[in-house]
Amino acid sequence: MNDPRPDVDMLRSGDAKAEVDVDMEVDIGPIISVDRLSKHFRVRRHHRGRLGWARDLVTREHTLVRAVDEVSFAIRPGELVGYLGPNGAGKSTTIKMLTGLLVPTGGELQVAGRLPWRERRRHVAGLGAVFGQRTTLWWDLPVIQSLELLRHVYRVPEKRWRSNLDDFRALLDLDVFIDTPVRQLSLGQRMRADLAAALLHDPPLLFLDEPTIGLDVVAKDRIRRFIRHVNAERGTTVLLTTHDLSDVEKLCRRVMIIDRGKLLYDGSLADLRARFGGRRELVVDLAPDAELDLAALDLPPGLPPGAVEIAGREGPRWRLAFERDALSASTLITALSAQVPVRDLEVREPDIEATVRRIYEERLLEGGGAEDEGADGMRGVEVS
Amino acid sequence: MIVELGLYRRMLGATVRSLMQHRVSFFMQLISATLITLVEFGALVLVLQRFDGVGGWSIGEVAMLYGFVAASFKLLETVGAGFDPHDFGDQVRLGRFDQILLRPAGLVTQVLAGKFDLHRIGQVVEGFVIFGVGVALAGVVWTPEKLAYLPLVFVGQMAFFAGLYLMGSTITFWTVDAIEAMNVLTYGGQEMMSYPMHIYQPWLRRTFTYFIPAIFLNYYPALYLLDRPDPLGMPAWAPFIAPLVGLALLLVAWRFWRFGLRHYQSTGS
Amino acid sequence: MRLQLELVRLAFRRHLAYRAAALAGLATNFFFGLLRAAVMVALYGERQEMQGVTLEAAITYTGLSQAVIGPLAMFSWLEVTRAVHSGEVASDLLKPMGYYGFWLARDVGRALATFLWRSVTILLAYVFMFRLLAPPGAKFVLPESLAQWLAVVLACCLAWWVSFSWRFLANVSAFWSPDARGIVRLAFIFSWFASGFIMPLRFYPDWVVELCMLTPFPHTVNSIVEIYLGLLSGPEILATLGLQLAWGLALCGACLLALRAGVRRLVILGG
Numbered sequence: 001m002n003d004p005r006p007d008v009d010m011l012r013s014g015d016a017k018a019e020v021d022v023d024m025e026v027d028i029g030p031i032i033s034v035d036r037l038s039k040h041f042r043v044r045r046h047h048r049g050r051l052g053w054a055r056d057l058v059t060r061e062h063t064l065v066r067a068v069d070e071v072s073f074a075i076r077p078g079e080l081v082g083y084l085g086p087n088g089a090g091k092s093t094t095i096k097m098l099t100g101l102l103v104p105t106g107g108e109l110q111v112a113g114r115l116p117w118r119e120r121r122r123h124v125a126g127l128g129a130v131f132g133q134r135t136t137l138w139w140d141l142p143v144i145q146s147l148e149l150l151r152h153v154y155r156v157p158e159k160r161w162r163s164n165l166d167d168f169r170a171l172l173d174l175d176v177f178i179d180t181p182v183r184q185l186s187l188g189q190r191m192r193a194d195l196a197a198a199l200l201h202d203p204p205l206l207f208l209d210e211p212t213i214g215l216d217v218v219a220k221d222r223i224r225r226f227i228r229h230v231n232a233e234r235g236t237t238v239l240l241t242t243h244d245l246s247d248v249e250k251l252c253r254r255v256m257i258i259d260r261g262k263l264l265y266d267g268s269l270a271d272l273r274a275r276f277g278g279r280r281e282l283v284v285d286l287a288p289d290a291e292l293d294l295a296a297l298d299l300p301p302g303l304p305p306g307a308v309e310i311a312g313r314e315g316p317r318w319r320l321a322f323e324r325d326a327l328s329a330s331t332l333i334t335a336l337s338a339q340v341p342v343r344d345l346e347v348r349e350p351d352i353e354a355t356v357r358r359i360y361e362e363r364l365l366e367g368g369g370a371e372d373e374g375a376d377g378m379r380g381v382e383v384s
Numbered sequence: 385m386i387v388e389l390g391l392y393r394r395m396l397g398a399t400v401r402s403l404m405q406h407r408v409s410f411f412m413q414l415i416s417a418t419l420i421t422l423v424e425f426g427a428l429v430l431v432l433q434r435f436d437g438v439g440g441w442s443i444g445e446v447a448m449l450y451g452f453v454a455a456s457f458k459l460l461e462t463v464g465a466g467f468d469p470h471d472f473g474d475q476v477r478l479g480r481f482d483q484i485l486l487r488p489a490g491l492v493t494q495v496l497a498g499k500f501d502l503h504r505i506g507q508v509v510e511g512f513v514i515f516g517v518g519v520a521l522a523g524v525v526w527t528p529e530k531l532a533y534l535p536l537v538f539v540g541q542m543a544f545f546a547g548l549y550l551m552g553s554t555i556t557f558w559t560v561d562a563i564e565a566m567n568v569l570t571y572g573g574q575e576m577m578s579y580p581m582h583i584y585q586p587w588l589r590r591t592f593t594y595f596i597p598a599i600f601l602n603y604y605p606a607l608y609l610l611d612r613p614d615p616l617g618m619p620a621w622a623p624f625i626a627p628l629v630g631l632a633l634l635l636v637a638w639r640f641w642r643f644g645l646r647h648y649q650s651t652g653s
Numbered sequence: 654m655r656l657q658l659e660l661v662r663l664a665f666r667r668h669l670a671y672r673a674a675a676l677a678g679l680a681t682n683f684f685f686g687l688l689r690a691a692v693m694v695a696l697y698g699e700r701q702e703m704q705g706v707t708l709e710a711a712i713t714y715t716g717l718s719q720a721v722i723g724p725l726a727m728f729s730w731l732e733v734t735r736a737v738h739s740g741e742v743a744s745d746l747l748k749p750m751g752y753y754g755f756w757l758a759r760d761v762g763r764a765l766a767t768f769l770w771r772s773v774t775i776l777l778a779y780v781f782m783f784r785l786l787a788p789p790g791a792k793f794v795l796p797e798s799l800a801q802w803l804a805v806v807l808a809c810c811l812a813w814w815v816s817f818s819w820r821f822l823a824n825v826s827a828f829w830s831p832d833a834r835g836i837v838r839l840a841f842i843f844s845w846f847a848s849g850f851i852m853p854l855r856f857y858p859d860w861v862v863e864l865c866m867l868t869p870f871p872h873t874v875n876s877i878v879e880i881y882l883g884l885l886s887g888p889e890i891l892a893t894l895g896l897q898l899a900w901g902l903a904l905c906g907a908c909l910l911a912l913r914a915g916v917r918r919l920v921i922l923g924g
Contacts, residue, residue: 140406
């Protein structure tokens with residue numbers, strides 16, 4: 001593909017540290033660089049009790065909430081990074097600082113060489129954002145009118161806009177609903193429209209916040225394929241915040257995990273899975289009086305110890321934890337069914353909470369899990 | 385503050401097209417709004433007839449006051465609907481203001497273009513008609529200076545209400561509770577300026593002379609138009625500072641708005 | 654019956670809870686009352702009375718006018734419209750008492766709550782700050798006899814009933830039209846004028862008053878005002894109360910009929 005932008009060619013070579021052609025003045029330092037970034041909120045605590053409202057008028061108690069606590073990372077152009085964390089972990093707060101909506105309390109932050117909150121217009125002109133919960137489009141107007149309006153907002157040259165639009169129409173199958181008012185779209189269609197809208201102005205950086213939430217499997221898959229395409233073909237740097245580990249598994253090579261304001265993990269997904277996240281859960285409903293004998297299961301030989309364990313039992317419902325790398329779900333199911341009649345079953349993937357819990361439990365990270373943060377149970381408050 | 389006219393026009397077009405998607409609702413609102421002013425003014429006229437004017441001012445003269453400030457306020461409500469504190473507060477609360485911050489266009493441009501209360505246009509027209517009728521009844525003697533000054537007074541009044549709107553909207557960065565009190569200043573202000581202000585008790589009048597100088601926005605210009613003597617003994621330039629007063633308030637409101645924005649960026653919503 | 658009392662209590666508590674907004678609302682009330690009192694004084698000028706209303710009474714009227722805003726929901730009431738359009742009505746209609754009765758009970762709670770914190774406060778403010786509003790020597794007008802007080806209380810209750818009933822009836826249009834809001838709004842606009850909320854009806858020409866009397870609206874605010882300010886003789890008071898009662902019954906009947914038709918329509922259309 002003849003892409004007129006030289007940096008994209010270079011990125012596709014796979015190594016962002018490739019030699020710089022001296023004729024091209026392209027800066028290939030990190031596109032996002034964050035150093036000991038912090039965001040603290042002082043939350044007013046209301047007095048309790050009957051005359052609490054009166055005491056509120058006189059004195060004020062504050063608690064300091066560390067929504068983001070000395071987080072550091074760097075993202076290079078062209079990366080597709082997953083940013084995970086339980087609710088209230090500090091994800092949205094970080095994103096708000098990266099997009100310029102919030103001013104940090106401490107630390108340093110640079111996006112594309114700028115301070116986001118200082119140079120608002122120039123900064124946001126270079127980024128696209130999609131929020132799973134809200135649309136950026138005009139509710140009552142056909143999608144195409146929103147896209148045309150955004151062309152003017154972002155001052156995209158007509159030809160470029162049209163060529164991008166044609167691309168997206170094909171990739172996202174927009175023609176089906178491009179003339180439909182946004183309020184009449186299904187969630188999946190709306191997400192596709194929002195994605196197109198976010199990318200029409202060729203932003204080098206794309207923020208995605210829960211882009212597949214609420215979608216069915218087919219729709220999720222389509223969105224993920226598009227994101228992968230955009231990252232690979234256009235070199236768009238993507239930061240994907242999500243609650244959903246399967247999003248990450250399908251898209252990201254690199255994963256960052258944040259919890260209670262602190263960055264717990266920053267590395268490859270493969271590494272994460274190898275160290276913490278390998279266990280899946282098979283939930284089976286057996287007959288009320290049936291008993292399961294793990295030792296007697298006809299499993300493949302050579303399984304490592306603890307590859308399959310009974311995680312719990314509630315009446316006829318048994319939960320088995322098994323290592324994903326050790327054996328497949330179907331192998332386990334076959335072995336089980338040979339021993340006892342299985343009435344119903346479900347395979348559950350580890351969710352981010354479970355993985356985070358595991359990280360804490362295993363205390364396998366230096367610094368992150370060592371402190372006892374459970375004392376007051378205070379989590380970074382998500383202010384959104 | 386640079387309002388990008390081109391982009392404003394386009395975004396406004398989108399807003400109006402969205403409005404027109406709900407045509408029936410729009411027309412009902414248009415009828416309601418027009419009726420409200422009709423009923424209110426009708427009641428005023430009936431009562432003024434009974435009482436033979438008020439404070440020594442005839443029906444025509446009061447109509448001038450009423451119509452002019454109605455036109456300016458309703459026009460501001462139409463064009464500046466995005467900054468109606470109630471609406472703006474909703475936007476902030478629902479996170480739509482964040483969307484606005486994420487677009488590379490002026491904030492004021494986007495907020496203004498995002499809402500347009502076209503259904504109030506009937507009220508604006510009514511205001512002008514009432515003013516016109518009042519002028520005819522009161523027998524205003526026109527001079528070129530008076531005619532030239534009239535649009536300036538209008539702008540001054542609009543700027544005044546715009547300033548109130550902007551301040552009310554800025555307050556919503558902190559709290560939504562005080563919005564109802566803003567009604568006192570906007571609707572209350574409009575009602576208060578609809579009557580010759582010498583009728584008010586001294587303490588009330590002084591508040592609206594020295595604290596919120598609304599008296600210079602409608603009453604004094606009217607004295608000038610009607611060639612009426614000033615019963616309050618203000619300086620001779622009193623009728624001519626309407627545009628300055630309005631713009632001064634707008635300026636103060638603007639500074640407050642910038643302050644509110646900074647606060648919003650450090651604490652989120 | 655117990656269920657209705659419970660509804661009253663809940664609505665009452667809910668409305669008492671919004672403190673900051675409440676204070677702002679009170680400030681608004683007082684300011685507008687102030688403004689209108691000043692206009693009254695100016696209108697009267699040298700006059701001592703107009704159509705039987707003294708200046709004191711007229712200024713008192715401005716306070717009464719502000720006081721009724723809360724309990725009589727003078728500016729807007731769209732609860733039923735909202736319930737119908739949102740579909741909530743489907744579950745509400747299953748409740749053991751009539752839909753009209755259901756909302757009646759809730760409105761009692763709402764009206765009582767607003768009366769207590771808003772109306773009473775405004776009236777007290779008027780009593781204590783009358784000097785600010787009126788020429789020296791003028792006093793806030795109060796009913797003179799126990800009988801008059803009783804009549805006022807009765808008029809208030811009936812006024813609330815008439816008000817609730819026409820508000821309910823206007824809202825019932827929601828069963829037919831998605832633009833019920835517009836219809837209700839129109840009704841409210843007419844009510845401001847015809848109820849004597851902007852000015853005492855006596856101040857308007859007779860033909861205007863006669864037209865207004867064709868609507869239920871004067872039998873809310875205006876009835877209370879006339880009885881309270883002692884503008885009516887004994888038999889006239891009874892006649893006024895009687896008219897309020899008659900309108901209340903008529904509107905209640907209309908509501909029940911319209912409701913039945915509306916529900917039937919909803920059921921046929923499948924909600």
